Amino acid sequence: MAGCKKDDPIVSEIKCDTDVFLLTMKQILSALIALTLAIPAFSQTRMSFNRKGEFKIVQFTDVHYIPDDPRADIALERIREVLKVEKPDLVVFTGDVACGKPADKAMETVMRLVSERKIPFAFTFGNHDKEFGFSNEELYDLIHTIPYNMLPPRDGGCIDFEIELTGRDGHLVNVLYMIDSQSYCWEKDQYEWILPEQIERFRKVSADYTDANGGTPVPSLAFFHIPLPEMGLAAEDQRTPLWGTRMERACPPVHNSGMFRAMADCGNILAIFNGHDHDNDYVVKYGGIYMCYGRYTGGNTVYNHLPNGARIILLKEDRPGFETWITLKGGQRINRMTLQ
Numbered sequence: 349m350a351g352c353k354k355d356d357p358i359v360s361e362i363k364c365d366t367d368v369f370l371l372t373m374k375q376i377l378s379a380l381i382a383l384t385l386a387i388p389a390f391s392q393t394r395m396s397f398n399r400k401g402e403f404k405i406v407q408f409t410d411v412h413y414i415p416d417d418p419r420a421d422i423a424l425e426r427i428r429e430v431l432k433v434e435k436p437d438l439v440v441f442t443g444d445v446a447c448g449k450p451a452d453k454a455m456e457t458v459m460r461l462v463s464e465r466k467i468p469f470a471f472t473f474g475n476h477d478k479e480f481g482f483s484n485e486e487l488y489d490l491i492h493t494i495p496y497n498m499l500p501p502r503d504g505g506c507i508d509f510e511i512e513l514t515g516r517d518g519h520l521v522n523v524l525y526m527i528d529s530q531s532y533c534w535e536k537d538q539y540e541w542i543l544p545e546q547i548e549r550f551r552k553v554s555a556d557y558t559d560a561n562g563g564t565p566v567p568s569l570a571f572f573h574i575p576l577p578e579m580g581l582a583a584e585d586q587r588t589p590l591w592g593t594r595m596e597r598a599c600p601p602v603h604n605s606g607m608f609r610a611m612a613d614c615g616n617i618l619a620i621f622n623g624h625d626h627d628n629d630y631v632v633k634y635g636g637i638y639m640c641y642g643r644y645t646g647g648n649t650v651y652n653h654l655p656n657g658a659r660i661i662l663l664k665e666d667r668p669g670f671e672t673w674i675t676l677k678g679g680q681r682i683n684r685m686t687l688q
Contacts, residue, residue, distance in 0.1 A: 393498050394512045395438060395468065397521065401665035403513055405524075406436040406658050406675075407571070409623025409642035410474070412649045413458050414448030422656065423647040426677065427461050430658045433679040438498070438511070439467055442623045442642055443474025443529070443573030447649050451480035452490055463496045470498045470511060470524070474573040474624065475531035475539060484528070508546055510553060515665050522663060523557060523566050525550065529574040529622070533602060539574050541601035547610045554614040565616035567668065569661070575622045575639070577604040582634035592630030592641070592674075592683050595653060599625055611637060618669065619687065621659065626652045629659070629674055631685070638687050643674045 397403045408427060413420045431439070439462045446454040455477075462469045471491055478484045488507050492499045500509050513522040527550070530540035557566045580598035582588045611617040612635050619638035626644040633639075642659040644652050657676040664670075673684035 393500055393509065394514060395498070396514045396518075397516060397663070397665040398437065399516070401516065403438070403522075403663045403665075404434060404436045405661040405663070406430060406434055406439045407442055407621050407623075407642040407661065408439060408645040408658050409442040409573070410444045410626055410644050410646050410650075411441070411458055412444055412447035412476070412646035413454045414649050415450065415453045415457060417448065417649060419648040420447075421647060423645055424458070424461060426645060426656050426658070427458070429677065429679070430675050431462065431465055431467065434658075434660055434675060436467060436660075438524075439469040440524075440526070440571050440621070441469065441471045442571050442621060443472050444476045444623065444646075445471075445474070446477045446480050446487075447646070449480045451477065451482045451487060454480070455487055455491060456494065459491060459494050459497070463494050466496060468496050468498050470526050470571070472526050472572050473507070473528050473531075475529075478531065506546075506549070508549060513663070520557070520561065520566060521665055523568040523616070525553075525568060525570040525617075527570060527572040527607075529572040530601075539599065539601040541603045541605040542572070542576075542607045544605065547605065547607055550607070551610050551614060554616050558614070558616065565614060567618050568616045569670075570611065570617050570620045572620075572622055574624045575600050575641070576608045576620070577601065578608045578634050579622070579632070579639045582632040582639060583630065585634075588632050588634060590630050590632050591685060593628065593654060594630045595627035596625055598628070608635065608637070619661075621661070626650070627654055629654065629683070631672070631683075631687070633687075640672065643676075 411423050445458050473484050488502050491497055508527050511524040515521045529542055533540040575598050577600040580600055617637050621640050623642045628641045629643045631640045643657040645656050655676050657674055660673050660675055662671040669688040671686050673681050675681050
């Protein structure tokens with residue numbers, strides 16, 4: 349094209365063809381953008397099943413880490429070991445990571461054990477995390493700066509969020525709900541409850557997923573720290589099968605705010621995973637929902653009478669339900685079960 353004049357008819361023809369080409373490309377891009385926007389995407393966080401059609405979650409709970417306290421070293425040791433043995437796709441911490449000042453150092457020390465291995469991780473708060481100089485909102489923002497965290501940017505005061513799991517072809521298979529189970533209410537040593545606005549949010553998000561799925565609820569798991577009142581009711585009902593270890597009574601909130609009822613109404617929750625009670629790791633099925641304690645992960649900074657470890661959850665894209673087990677020192681696996 350060097351040496352051509354601007355009014356040369358050949359140049360004008362080439363320019364015209366180029367304009368048509370650019371216009372066509374713009375139309376294609378606009379169509380693709382419109383198609384993308386038409387795909388429901390309620391969560392800002394998406395993950396996918398691996399090539400084998402599997403997705404493995406490690407649940408660490410109640411790490412109760414105190415910086416520079418030798419009693420906490422075994423918690424870090426166990427986390428490293430479980431990650432090496434299980435090689436998870438996602439790690440979920442279900443609260444009470446911090447158990448001493450400074451809480452920011454406690455959080456970073458524990459989270460970076462996962463981050464440095466390039467493993468995505470999520471987090472829900474326990475009742476103790478905010479007791480050591482930082483609010484939950486400040487800790488959330490701190491965790492959000494650590495590489496491989498799956499926390500979306502905080503939406504005002506709300507720190508509940510979802511993670512979507514898509515199949516190998518891109519369709520939505522499961523949703524993981526991360527819920528803040530709050531801490532203490534006005535009565536000393538009494539636990540608060542999941543708030544009405546959180547329950548309303550859960551119902552709305554669940555309904556949106558169901559509508560987008562042609563009216564069929566999307567099979568989902570929920571993670572939070574403090575067990576619901578129904579956990580204790582189920583365990584004390586002799587008609588309810590119980591798998592695992594029960595060494596203490598469940599310690600739910602003093603008020604039943606209706607979270608379990610909302611989950612049952614929505615029909616999407618397969619299982620709930622919580623921590624809080626260090627001497628329990630059992631699973632019960634109640635009202636069509638499995639309720640599962642994680643295994644205490646912490647060291648000897650607080651009470652515990654079980655060898656520390658983690659709960660593992662294995663989802664399979666082409667199979668309903670999930671597998672779960674407890675992994676302990678040396679990679680020992682116990683209480684393995686398939687739950688439909």
